[in-house]
Amino acid sequence: MSHLLREHAPITAEGWKLIDEEARERLTPGLAARRLVDFSGPHGWEYSATNLGRVENANVSALKGLEANRRVVLPLIELRSRFQVSRAELRAGDRGAEDVDFDELDVAAQRIVEAENTAVFHSWPKAGVEGIATSSPHPPIVRKKSFEDYPGCVARAVELLLRNGIAGPYGIALGGEDYTSVVETAEHGGYPLLEHLREIVKGPLVWAPGVKGAIVLSMRGGDFAFDCGQDLSVGYESHDAESVSLYIEESYSFRVLTPEAAVAIVAPKGR
Amino acid sequence: MGFDQYHEPPEELPEQTRTFARLCASLTEEAEAIGWYEQRLAVERDPEAVAVMSDAVGEEYKHFSMDLEFLLRRTPKWREIAQGVLFREGDIVEHGEAAEAGADDNGEPGSSDAPGAGSKASGGVPGGGSLGIGSLRGEGL
Numbered sequence: 001m002s003h004l005l006r007e008h009a010p011i012t013a014e015g016w017k018l019i020d021e022e023a024r025e026r027l028t029p030g031l032a033a034r035r036l037v038d039f040s041g042p043h044g045w046e047y048s049a050t051n052l053g054r055v056e057n058a059n060v061s062a063l064k065g066l067e068a069n070r071r072v073v074l075p076l077i078e079l080r081s082r083f084q085v086s087r088a089e090l091r092a093g094d095r096g097a098e099d100v101d102f103d104e105l106d107v108a109a110q111r112i113v114e115a116e117n118t119a120v121f122h123s124w125p126k127a128g129v130e131g132i133a134t135s136s137p138h139p140p141i142v143r144k145k146s147f148e149d150y151p152g153c154v155a156r157a158v159e160l161l162l163r164n165g166i167a168g169p170y171g172i173a174l175g176g177e178d179y180t181s182v183v184e185t186a187e188h189g190g191y192p193l194l195e196h197l198r199e200i201v202k203g204p205l206v207w208a209p210g211v212k213g214a215i216v217l218s219m220r221g222g223d224f225a226f227d228c229g230q231d232l233s234v235g236y237e238s239h240d241a242e243s244v245s246l247y248i249e250e251s252y253s254f255r256v257l258t259p260e261a262a263v264a265i266v267a268p269k270g271r
Numbered sequence: 272m273g274f275d276q277y278h279e280p281p282e283e284l285p286e287q288t289r290t291f292a293r294l295c296a297s298l299t300e301e302a303e304a305i306g307w308y309e310q311r312l313a314v315e316r317d318p319e320a321v322a323v324m325s326d327a328v329g330e331e332y333k334h335f336s337m338d339l340e341f342l343l344r345r346t347p348k349w350r351e352i353a354q355g356v357l358f359r360e361g362d363i364v365e366h367g368e369a370a371e372a373g374a375d376d377n378g379e380p381g382s383s384d385a386p387g388a389g390s391k392a393s394g395g396v397p398g399g400g401s402l403g404i405g406s407l408r409g410e411g412l
Contacts, residue, residue: 002400004400006400020402023402024402024403024404027402027404028404028407031404031407034404034405034406034407034408035407035408035409035410035411036408036411037408038408039405039406039408041344041405042344042401042405171411183412194412198412203409203411204409204410204411204412205411205412206410206411206412207411207412219408219409228405230401231401231402231403231404231405232401232402232404233400233401233402234400234402235400
């Protein structure tokens with residue numbers, strides 16, 4: 001039996017199908033890190049740490065001629081985002097209702113998406129995650145408030161990466177405001193900003209909820225490593241007569257292997 | 272044309288399913304190559320040629336194993352069944368039947384949770400639980 005304990009939930013196979021489909025639909029669009037960085041796994045729930053190949057001195061004995069080293073590993077983070085589903089709504093789904101209320105699931109999915117993106121792109125110190133933008137030694141490029149210089153900012157970021165020997169293709173993680181502006185803005189002459197940026201980076205432009213500003217990064221591989229233990233899954237916690245308590249869960253670690261391989265674009269201060 | 276791995280119009284298939292189909296095709300090719308080398312080695316009398324082909328078939332074993340591992344990682348139900356069959360002593364058929372029954376107990380009989388087809392159509396796998404999202408590398412605007 002899996003640790004997710006799905007067999008114990010008062011949910012039919014059809015109900016689980018609806019829940020999983022809804023979760024997948026809500027999670028997938030915003031998972032920006034998985035579109036831009038190297039992904040390893042899933043290695044399973046039992047997988048606890050990423051091998052770093054390093055050791056630290058662990059000499060605890062005064063015995064001569066004895067050397068002890070302790071392996072240094074990067075522990076995985078477990079993320080769990082809880083939600084409830086009404087049993088009446090599940091029964092409606094079993095009867096074929098097409099508008100089952102999964103509002104809490106949607107909120108839980110968004111929460112875990114933002115947590116994953118925030119950790120990968122901006123760091124999560126308490127969880128031991130150093131993020132891409134935080135690790136970058138390059139000073140952030142400050143865009144204009146109006147976004148009119150956005151292609152120039154992205155081109156400067158790419159040029160900075162090239163100057164540091166970081167080859168492309170490149171991708172961009174776009175925070176909410178940046179994404180909206182990029183999608184809806186046309187430059188002088190009506191040319192879509194989106195198309196212009198795509199020509200500059202030669203890689204994907206990705207909606208990244210939880211990201212502040214934008215981050216241009218290399219996608220040549222080998223620079224950023226997302227190590228997945230348990231991939232995003234829905235598990236069961238408890239139930240009563242009215243509702244079922246479930247959760248979305250994942251475990252992962254993240255490492256920046258080449259801090260120079262990313263440049264942040266930020267909004268001007270005093271907005 | 273070399274697009275025979277697609278059974279459905281490629282433009283209608285999600286990216287994950289196209290990747291999955293490519294790896295399935297690759298797995299098939301590696302298995303074919305292993306079979307061919309086995310036959311060649313059975314009839315070859317030149318020891319030097321045997322040495323060269325023995326080395327070559329080792330590459331095919333590696334490629335086949337890598338393809339298989341990739342596909343199993345992307346397909347939780349397949350992985351679950353494979354775990355009940357592979358690297359076990361005893362009756363292979365019995366292990367297979369038991370592994371399949373165990374996997375079916377955890378979901379709808381015959382349901383597939385393969386990426387692409389599975390990622391949209393499956394989900395009724397209460398015991399598995401993984402949503403099969405995995406890597407989305409390269410997907411974006």
